[in-house]
Amino acid sequence: MNRLGFLTRTPRWAIAHKFPAEQALTRINDIRIQVGRTGALTPVADLEPINVGGVLVSHATLHNEDEIKRKDIRIGDMAVVQRAGDVIPQVVEIKPDKRPADSKPFEFPTICPECGAHAIREENEAIRRCTGGLTCPAQAKERLKHFVSKDAFDIIGLGDKVIEAFYDDGIIKHPADIFTLEERNGSENDDLFTYGNEGLHLERRVGWGKLSVNNLFKAIRARRIVSLPRFIYALGIPQVGSATALLLAQNYGTFDALQHDMMLRETAKLVAIDGIGGEMGNDIVEFFNEQHNINEIDKLRQYIEVENYVDERRNDSALSGKTLVFTGTLEKMTRAEAKALAQKLGAKVAGSVSAHTDYVVVGVDAGSKAKKAAELGIKTLSETEFIAITEL
Ligand SMILES: [Zn+2]
Structure with a gap:
């Protein structure tokens, strides 16, 4: 997909x-x-x-x-x-x-239109990829945009246009450069006529002023401590979205533990995580064994602190360890809220009813899942009963 x-x-x-x-x-x-x-x-x-x-x-x-x-x-x-x-x-x-008389079939490029590196297509892959890696400006810019995006470092002031301009002007080439911006910006007393020699002086750029630059530095400083799921997501590991990043954080607890296992290619724990398939596991291991990624991570960690993950899922609630399935429309909360609440209480939320299901929460206009629950003799809960159980 x-x-x-x-x-x-x-x-x-x-x-x-x-x-x-x-x-x-x-x-x-x-x-x-x-x-x-x-x-x-x-x-x-x-x-x-x-x-x-x-x-x-x-x-x-x-x-x-x-x-x-x-x-x-x-x-x-x-x-x-x-x-x-x-x-x-x-x-x-x-x-x-x-069709116009002089029309010709479209020829798909075999070199990257952005950097000129070969673009190759692996067997059984639908996608052709640029092999330029970080030397490809298009890829580097997209990675930076991902790094500062809302579910990652969430740095306000570094929007797409700013990232592109800063990249093109050599101000930010790697994620770690973000955290040296303030230091490289230069002193307020720098002579205007020596602009360029004594610092970046972002406040002298078109569209910027002292206030916006200070706000940017403030936003960056606020992100020097980052949660583990955000950090993992920000790295841009292929196939790892924010949900998978959270799973990795929950299962490894610290970035060091994750990196250690991945670099040694110890995948037993990884592939045992529900929701991480073999192919995704491979991508994660390969990412952590790529030298430029190792360098990037080392450099980043000189400037930022990655928090250890504290699992706030409870194991003493009435729903701890239970598997729930939701069906039909809930009236007092959205499905997403109900799901998040159940997970916080230590329950697992499944998409379909099976013999492993403990409860089926039945909302309005419930369909086949309620029927299946009845067939399998699984306990069903109304929304009110579900809320009552969460308060136990
Ligand atoms: Zn390229």
Whole structure:
């Protein structure tokens, strides 16, 4: 699923079911290749802007190389574009009879359009990737953006545009550079005429002033102590989102313990974690054995402190160690709140009812899961009963 990027969480059919898809016919003006944080080359169609169901659409995803080939999508083609829910619009089909006479099949690049390194495609992979690593500016910028993003270091003042400008000007090339900004900025008394020689003087940049620079430094200082899940997530390990970062924090407790096991390729504990598959486990181990990642982590830890993870899940509640399944609509809280509450009390929340389920919490309009619970003789709880149990 991860390979399709934006389709990560909700399967496409689920969205299509909820929102009727809207379609329109328009021209593909260009096909651009975007390079992501992990080097993935993603083709995007620039469209002649068109209104699709009340929204102006000017680009659509083309997913990957094979998709372009399968649908024979070319620059200049007239395409049926579809929008469903808040998913990025996509090209459903093209109209070959409306194709210009001089049209040529699209050739997918085999070198990275951002850095010129070879872009290769592993066997059984749908995605072609730039091999430039950190020397690829596109990848480096995307990693920095990820590092400061909301679920990672959450540094206000370092938005996408600022990261790009600071990267291009050599001010921030690596995550660790963020934490030396203030020190490198120079003294207030530096002579204006020697600008450039005695410090960065960010306050002299267009669009910046003393106040915004001070606010930025303050935001950065506030992040010198970071929680373990945030730190793991910020590293940008392939396939490791914030939920997986939390799992790793809960199971290893300290960054040193995690790094130690990974560097020695001791994976017994890792693969025993519910929710971490073999392929993801491999990616995690490889990440920690890559020399440039080791250097980056060492450098970062000179400036920041990673907190040990304190597990706040209780083991003395009525729900500790129990497996719960929610079904139907809850009225006093959202599903996410109920789930978080149960987990905090030490319960595990499963997606489907099985013989291992302890309780099925039944909301309004419950469907097949309530029926299955009855068949298997599993105890069901109303929302009120569930709330009562959480207060025990
Ligand atoms: Zn590249």
